[in-house]
Amino acid sequence: MALKVFNTLTRRKEEFKPLKGKKVNMFVCGPTVYDYSHIGHAKTYVQFDVIAKYLRYRGFNVFYLQNITDIDDKIIKRANENKEDPSKLAIKYEKEYDIDMKALGINSVNKYARATNYVKQIIKQIQTLFDKGYAYKTSDGVYFEIDKFKGYGKLSHQPMDKIKEGARVAVNEDKKNPSDFSLWKKEKIGEPSWRSPWGKGRPGWHIEDTAITETEFGPQYDLHGGAIDLIFPHHESEIAQMEASSGRKPLVKYWLHAAFLNIEKEKMAKSLGNFITIREALKKWDSKVLRYFYVSTHYRTPIDYSEKNIQHSKNSLERINEFIRKVSRANGKENKKVKNLIKKTKTAFEKHMDNDFDMPQAIAAVYSFIREVNKQDISKRNGEEIIVFLKKINSVLGFITFEKEKVSAEIKKLVEERENARKNKDWATADKVRDKLKKEGYYVDDTPQGPVIKKL
Ligand SMILES: [Zn+2]
The missing domain is CATH 1.10.10 (Arc Repressor Mutant, subunit A)
Known part of the structure; x- marks a missing residue:
């Protein structure tokens, strides 16, 4: 059986074949560290944690890279409000992000790359874009000229005239096209800045990612993930920058995007007053219940965060944990059916995960396993086999609680x-x-x- 993934670039489910054998270079957009991360971020990061872990389960050698945007308008604005140094603010919220990720059982990322550690590479990439005629200077920085890059719009599946129509009126009159995006922002007084051939300033948002991935992976890699709202302009612009500068395509073979999170069927927004941070959610709910809540919906299906839905997750998860406690104490006769049931369930789990990581169906296979085993009388050894099997599955899912050794x-x-x-x-x-x-x-x-x- 082949693993298939839905690729945003082609809008098709495709067989997953990495560029080099079993090696998978995977990148997911990380946080902009100016505040606590919210429960929508948690959805994306938990679901991509499961995806990375399943790829490893499947025998792929995954290197999972995430960036940390530690220089950005939002960081500077918040730091000014707090009368704080922007880099200190960024470090503080990077630490908070790390605490949240650990609490949610996210431990699949091999490297977190801070944008400010890659300024040299960013400048080099912008220089290449200049040399090849894709970049131009204005009074407030450097821009990428989208008209020069054939294929701008191929990820978001928009024709160029629609992109131009959708662009806000240019703030900067010097821009050749209102949709041209920033590569380098000229220094404003009191802002952090770095020296560059175009004067002191700081990087634009999109160029951080391509400078980081080019450094770590080279000009092409296997899998790029993120939330659906990043497709345009962020990921679209990543493609333009890297394919224009390297002359190679595609930048990324498989683009995977996670759907939105709503709260009580409404969009989550600070202005609507329904904004919830991961930290707040963790005060109310057990971290494994939250993880279950995210994993039990397909990553491409929107999820509705509500008291009722999470309570439902809590009850469902308890059924699995209760089953673990029960089989841990099994003491009946050896049952030959158990081995077969395990085999059948393993096959079903893999079949569903192979189908574009269909997590809800994979979990459903675990429930039908529980129903079948519950009908049986099983031995201590059967119980142990079941635990070994579910631990293996849990290395992907990560929400099951196994009995711990008693602490004295x-x-x-x-x-x-x-x-x-x-x-x-x-x-x-x-x-x-x-x-x-x-x-x-x-x-x-x-x-x-x-x-x-x-x-x-
Ligand atoms: Zn990004």
């Missing part, structure tokens, strides 16, 4: 001691207790939900 009262007491010391800012004692825990083979993960004891 002594260890719990040490963790408490460490918490108290930390509260009293007695770092020396906290460190001592941490070392004691380490000797016992444990460590403490400080999550937004409080300390979690883990085995080393």
Whole structure:
């Protein structure tokens, strides 16, 4: 069976064949770090986490890269409001982003690349675009001339006249076309800037990604993901920049886009007052329930965030966890049917995931497995086989809770001691207790939900 993915570029489901054997270079647009990330971001990042993990499950050697936009209008604006240094603000929210991602079980990303670490490469790419006649200078920076690039609009499937029609009236009179996009922004007083052949300034948004991916992957790579609202102009412009500068196409073989999240059937917006950060959602719901909520909808289907829908996710997930507890205690007769049921379910899971990562159908296969096993009397060994199988599936899905080893009262007491010391800012004692825990083979993960004891 072949894995098929829906490619935004061709608007077709295509067999997934990486450029080089089993190697997959995968890039997903990361956050602009000026505030806490919201539950719409969480949808995209959880779903692409599952996609990366399934590709690995399938035997692909995935390098998953995400950028961190740490220089941007929004960052500068917020930093000015807070009378703060923009780079400090960016670092703070990059850390918060990392905490949110860990809480949601997102650990598939190999590298987070900060845009400001690639300014040299950005300048080099803009220079190439100049040399090849695609870029021009204005009074406020450097722009890409879209009329020079044949195929601008091929990802969003829009003809050039429609793009031009849709463009807002040019703010800058020097622009050749209102849709020409910024490659380099000339320095304004009080803004962070870097030296360049076109004067001091900072990069435009789209060029960050292509400079990062060209550095890490070269001019062409396998998979680019992101939310659907990034198709135009962001991803469209990435294609124009990189294909124009390298002369090779396509920049990306497979473009995957995740659908929107709505709240109670309405669009989420700060102006509508229904804006929810991941941090707020995690205060209300268990992180695995949230993860289940995102994974149980197809990534190309819009999702409706509502009390009712998440409660439903919570109940559904509890059925799986209850099943895990039950089979962990199985003590009946050896049952020959179990092996077959596992095999059948594994095949069904893979068949659905191979079909453009059909997560809801893949999860449905797990439920029918549970129904079948529940009809059977099973042995301890059967139970163990089932756990091994579901752990393998959970390496992709990531929302099932397996029974943990019992932590002794002594260890719990040490963790408490460490918490108290930390509260009293007695770092020396906290460190001592941490070392004691380490000797016992444990460590403490400080999550937004409080300390979690883990085995080393
Ligand atoms: Zn991007």
